[in-house]
Each structure stands twice: as C-alpha cells, then as structure tokens.
Amino acid sequence: MTLIEILPLIWFGIIGFGVIMYVLLDGFVLGIGILCGVAYGEAERDIMMNSVAPIWDGNETWLVLGGVALLAAFPPAYTVLLPALYLPLTGMLIALIFRGVAFEFRFKARRKLGWNLAFNLGSVIATFFQGVTLGAIVQGIEANGAQYVGGAFDWFSGFTMLTGAALVAGYALLGATWVVMKTTGLLQRRAYGWSRVLLTAVIVFMAVVSIYVPFLDGNYAERWFGFPHALLLVPFPIAAIVVSYFLYWSVSRRREYAPFLLSLAMFIVGYGGLAASFWPHIIPPHLTIWNAASPPETQSFLLVGLVILLPFILFYTGWSYWIFRGKVSRDMGYH
DSSP states (O other): OOHHHHHHHHHHHHHHHHHHHHHHHHHHHHHHHHHGGGGGGHHHHHHHHTTTTTTTGGGGHHHHHHHHHHHHHHHHHHHHHHTTTHHHHHHHHHHHHHHHHHHHHHHTTTTTTHHHHHHHHHHHHHHHHHHHHHHEEEHHHEEEETTESSSSTTSSSHHHHHHHHHHHHHHHHHHHHHHHHOOOHHHHHHHHHHHHHHHHHHHHHHHHHHGGGGGGHHHHHHHHHSEEEHHHTTTHHHHHHHHHHHHHHHHTTTOOSSSHHHHHHHHHHHHHHHHHTTTTTTEETTTTTTTTTOHHHHHHHHHHHHHHHHOOOOOOOHHHEEEEEEEEOOOOOOO
C-alpha cells in the first residue's frame, strides 16, 4: 500500500480510538448522572458523584481529540457532518454544559434539588443526543461531494431514537458497574440490582439494533449476510454473547471489578460491529476514508504532533485513575 492509502487508515484508527476512549471514560460519568435520578437521598448522590469528581473533567479531552482529528484529517467529512447533525450536536453540548455547571455548583449549594435535576437531565439528554448522532451516521448522510444536501431534520428517525435510548441504557450500565466497583454496603447492593436490569435492557437494545442495521442499506445487508463478508463480521455477535454471559455471571456472583471491565468490553464489541458494518466509509453512504482524506502532507505533519502529544494524554489519564483508585465514601475518603 502507498502512503496515500496508509495515512487515512492510521487517522481513521486515531479518530476511532479517541471516540471509544471518550465513550468508555465519560460514559460511566454520564451513567452516574443518569442513575442519580433513582438514587436514595443526598448521601447516595454524594458518594456516587464523589467517585468521579477527581477524574471526570479530563474525559472531554478525547472528544476534542476526535473532533479536531476529523477536521484536520478528513475535512470533507467534517463539513458534511456538522450541518447534518447541527441540532443534535448543539443539544448535546448544551446538555454537557448544564451537567458540568451542576456538578460543580451542587457541592456548594444549600438547596440541591435544582442542581440534582440539572445534573440528571443534562446527563440523560447529552447521552441521548450522542446516541442519536451515532445512529444518524450509521443510517447514512446524503452528500454531494463535501456538501450536505439533506434537510435540518434528516437525522430524526425511528432508528436514531432507538440508538439514543440504547446509549442511555448503556451508559447507565457503565455507571452502575462503576458504582459496584467503587462503593460498599447498601449502595453497592443497589448498584448490583441496577446492573442486572440495565444489562437486560442493553442486550435487548443491542439485539434490536443488530437486526435493524442490515435493513438500513443494501450494503449493510450484503456485509452481514453475504459470503465471504459475513465470516469477517460473525465474531462480533459471538463476542457480544460471550461478554454478556460473563457480565451477567459476574453481577450474579457479586464480583466487584469484573462487571465494570466487562461492561467496557461490551461497548468495544458493539462499536466494533457498527464500524465494521459501514467500513470503509467514514460518513456513509458516499464518503470513504480515502475520498474524504486531506492531503498526505497535512496528515503526515499532524501525525508527528500527535505522536508527541498522545503519550502525555495517556499517561495523565492512567495516572489520575491510579491515584484515585479504591473505594470512595461520602467525605471523599479513598482507601
């Protein structure tokens, strides 16, 4: 393969890595916000929010990395994606702002009801619109070259509403298994119950989405049911079944660390299956990673900077999680 063919592959992998890192790391924080709506009293909310307080505000780094990399490495994809998804992306950003402000102000407020509501609704709405955005990309965006030719509400469909609701359940599962890992006592027992219910919901959503996707486009159906493409994709549903089984088993056996790690694995498998469905398109059904790529000189120059920057981001992320490992209590005591 030539350099012109290899560089888009590298940048597609970088963007995918940035997106999945954001989903995994900020997903359980958004899940905590979703579950705060069903927590019993301020004591449980304090513990749940304290478990993510030292680490949550660095997670958006990965979202920024993915967005900047898309703009720099695949500018036509960026110019199509932004106008097509302007409304859900705006809704997501506004909800993230509400979540962030509520997170900081809640600890200082005497009356916490309003901030609790803002944190909960901000988390739910931001998650829902992230799922809508994902669904809109998978179902396809109409473009003429680097120009979006659809309407303002083309993203709105039954499939995108389904993926929005599915992601809410998925992030809530991540949050529940995080609470299992970080807490003890009654809250941990309640989190096991949340995890069982949410795992069932996530399995149902994954099954429905998996059945729905091949009918969105003939190319998807060919990949999933045509030979030999199906042989390459069949590991994804098999892996999803295996991970789901062990996740249910670990929750039933009251394991503390395995449920969270297996929830992360479930997300990786699910996103891998969706990405494989529309490969090699970066914005299906028209823009592939090669016809949307910026010039090789641009991608090469940016890659040098990323090679220098990325290890620092990874080191800081790993270091912060290591420092604040262990159980957490209402008074922020880690042990």
